[in-house]
Amino acid sequence: MKIGVIGIKGAWSSEQLAKAVADKTCQEKLLFEMQNLRLDLPSGKAMIEGHDLSTFDALIIKKIGKQYSPDLLDRLEILRLLEGRGVKIFSSPCSILRVLDRLTCTISLQLGDIPMPPTTITEDVNHALAAVEEYGEAVFKPLYSTKARGMFVLKPGPDARKTIEEYSKEYKTMYIQKTIDLKDSDLGIVFLGGKYLTTYARCKTTDSWNTTTVNGGRYAPVDPPQEIIDLAQKAQAIFNLDFTCVDVAITDDGPFIFEVSAFGGFRGLLNARGIDAASLYVDFVIKKVQ
Template sequence: MSKPKIGVIGIPGKWSTEVLADRLEAQTGFRAVIDMNQVELCLDSQGLMYQGLDLTTLDGLIIKKISEVYSPATEDRLRLLSYAEQAGVRLFSPTHSVGNLINRLAGTLALQHGQIPMPKTRVTENLELAFETVRAFGSAILKPLYSTKARGMIMLTQEDSDEFVRNALEEYRQLQSIYYIQQTVNLDGRDLGMVFVGGEYVCTYARVGNEDSWNTTINSGGRYEGFEPDAELIELGRKAQACYDLSFTTVDIALTDQGPVVFEVSAFGGFKGALEGCGVDAAEVYADYVLKEVAKS
């Protein structure tokens, strides 16, 4: 019986993409890192091509990273991949699941439907309503609908003048279609990333921020540490990720003085936090899971 051929949709040269391809190649002897920028859908010949490789002939495709920056164009890339999915290729995660998380509002509504505790959040196109919300929240963060790693987010505090807040809102609206406003919570300098593979809990790591940034992302100088959650917190993470059908994800959780809240569930999730914070090779765990699932097909 021939070994399965699994391609990795990702960013060539990026560690998380390459390490996943490494783990798959070690078990199957096949390696394909696919840059969506170079993919062509050929409807006349019914192929989804990447450098001479027809992706519809593969046994599976793992969407590790579909683009460097989220945008409406990312959803177009998912539509291309759905062609391979419809042709019988297993997608990890399924395109409809990833699509629900590319847009922050869609992801938030799924969590709300699942009754997952989140920071107070309001969404509107209206500047005056946005201004009233910021003032009512005291301290708030404007979050673009399409962004990762806190890119494009703006923090407004109760110390900011009315004029400053209005100007910030006006400038923000020039770049964004809608105001997504979330009340800040006391992170105590950290938040958590809870890792799940195939819906099963793997580990939890903490992202610890530095004093120069309001967020804890590694891009802003944060670092990873291990964290041991209790059963109740793991169940919250499990319930949050169950709002979607994801093969691999991290659930972002904050511990606040009013109890834990979920910021978001990642469409893809990273490997470095699990490795550096927990000592777990999540890429290997994920590769093992995918190969077992493909073998069942």
């Protein structure tokens, strides 16, 4: 059995996953970065570091690149060809394509009748300004980002239009979401193979508007009520991901889903719950491949 990991060399979660694969399959550690791959369409070979990924039994995608951008969609298309020609890939590139772009993920959740914070999508500065005034305070979110990178909070005011005009020069399609009172924490509800695994919380320790660990958040164990787990289960089922974390906020207006992630959860599971997600994920993959 030959299983490779698509990830980032030196990154903690990618290295953990590659090591777990090596330990459980008694093979060398096979961790690859997509920018080093050559896909040859006539032969179907996908060569990287002397290996042909088209001959592997399976590939596990942990990270598709260091920075979120539309370029990652092209990398997923390369992997989609390998999957179409028989390589088992976890999660399927087609599934990841539907969550990588924040707008695509949001539209799928909305069509699935999943509660989300009030959100505006527009290319028009006037509409964007109207949304900020309607919401009272709003978060502008790039379509490709993680851990709140590139996001900022904006309130109505004399400089709001200018701020939006400058932002729209870099981000043509603006994703604007009403600021939600997180009550100092939100939840990461984790699923493996579509089955509930556990939940952890991201708790604010600073005055940041978000709970990400990049901005000082810390992980903590939490056991949400069954109706919250059921809601997260419904949200993740839309995408058919093999491993996923659903971000949920519990508010006075009820629960809201922020996003469904194809890559998150390893660090939170270990720090908050003592769970080795990499090991469990590899066990799941091996069972599927056998």
